[in-house]
Amino acid sequence: MSEIMTVEPRTKLGKIHNRRLRDEGRLPAILYGHGETPVSLSVSTAQFAAALRHGAKVVDLQGAVKQKALVQSLAWDTFRKNVLHIDFLRVSADEKVSVEIPVDLKGDAPGLNNGGILEHQLHMVEIEVDPAHMPDRLHASVANLQLGGSIYAGDITDLPAGAKLITPADAVLVNCIQPAGEPEPEEAVLGAGEPEVIGKDEEEADSESKAE
Structure with missing residues (x-):
C-alpha cells in the first residue's frame, strides 16, 4: 500500500x-x-x-x-x-524490490497451555515484491505450535502472489520452549557422612610390623 x-x-x-x-x-x-x-x-x-x-x-x-x-x-x-x-x-509499478516486512503471529499456541513460553527469533523477513502488492505486514499462525516446536519463515500464510521470500524458509520465527527450571540438587557424594577413622593407616601398619 x-x-x-x-x-x-x-x-x-x-x-x-x-x-x-x-x-x-x-x-x-x-x-x-x-x-x-x-x-x-x-x-x-x-x-x-x-x-x-x-x-x-x-x-x-x-x-x-x-x-x-x-x-x-x-x-x-x-x-x-x-x-x-x-x-x-x-x-516503477512493474519492477520488484527487496524490502523487510514485519511478521505478526496469529492464534494461540497450544504449547502455552503445557507451560511453554514463546521465544521470538525473527520479527521481520525480507521479500522481493512489486510495489503495487507490497504488504504492510505478514502473518504466521501459531495455532498448532506445541511445546518444543517452531514456526519458520516458510510458514508465513499471506505472502502476496508473485512475491518471493528472500529470508531462508527454514529461518526460525518463534520457538515454544520450556522455561528454565530450578537446578536439580547435586547427587550425594558416595561415602559422604561416614565417620572418618583417624590413624587407621598407622594402626594397621603397626599391627603388621608386630606380626612379622
Whole structure:
C-alpha cells in the first residue's frame, strides 16, 4: 500500500540548513535511482510520521516531483526518536524490490497451555515484491505450535502472489520452549557422612610390623 506524500524542492543543503528545515516542521530527503540525477527534497514531518505509523513502505511523491518511491533508509537521532533524513528510491509499478516486512503471529499456541513460553527469533523477513502488492505486514499462525516446536519463515500464510521470500524458509520465527527450571540438587557424594577413622593407616601398619 502506498500513501501520497507532498514534497518540495530543497535548494539549501548542509547540516545548518537541514537543522533549520527540521525546526520548521519539515524533513530533508533525497530521491535517487534508475540512473537518474538525485533530487534534494523536503517533506512535512507530520505527514511522514503518519506514513510511518501506517507502516508505509512505498509512497507516491507529489508536488516538486511525481514519482512512486520506496522508503529506502532513514537517518535517526541518537535516541532513535526522531527521523533526521529520508532516502527515497525511485521504483516503477512493474519492477520488484527487496524490502523487510514485519511478521505478526496469529492464534494461540497450544504449547502455552503445557507451560511453554514463546521465544521470538525473527520479527521481520525480507521479500522481493512489486510495489503495487507490497504488504504492510505478514502473518504466521501459531495455532498448532506445541511445546518444543517452531514456526519458520516458510510458514508465513499471506505472502502476496508473485512475491518471493528472500529470508531462508527454514529461518526460525518463534520457538515454544520450556522455561528454565530450578537446578536439580547435586547427587550425594558416595561415602559422604561416614565417620572418618583417624590413624587407621598407622594402626594397621603397626599391627603388621608386630606380626612379622
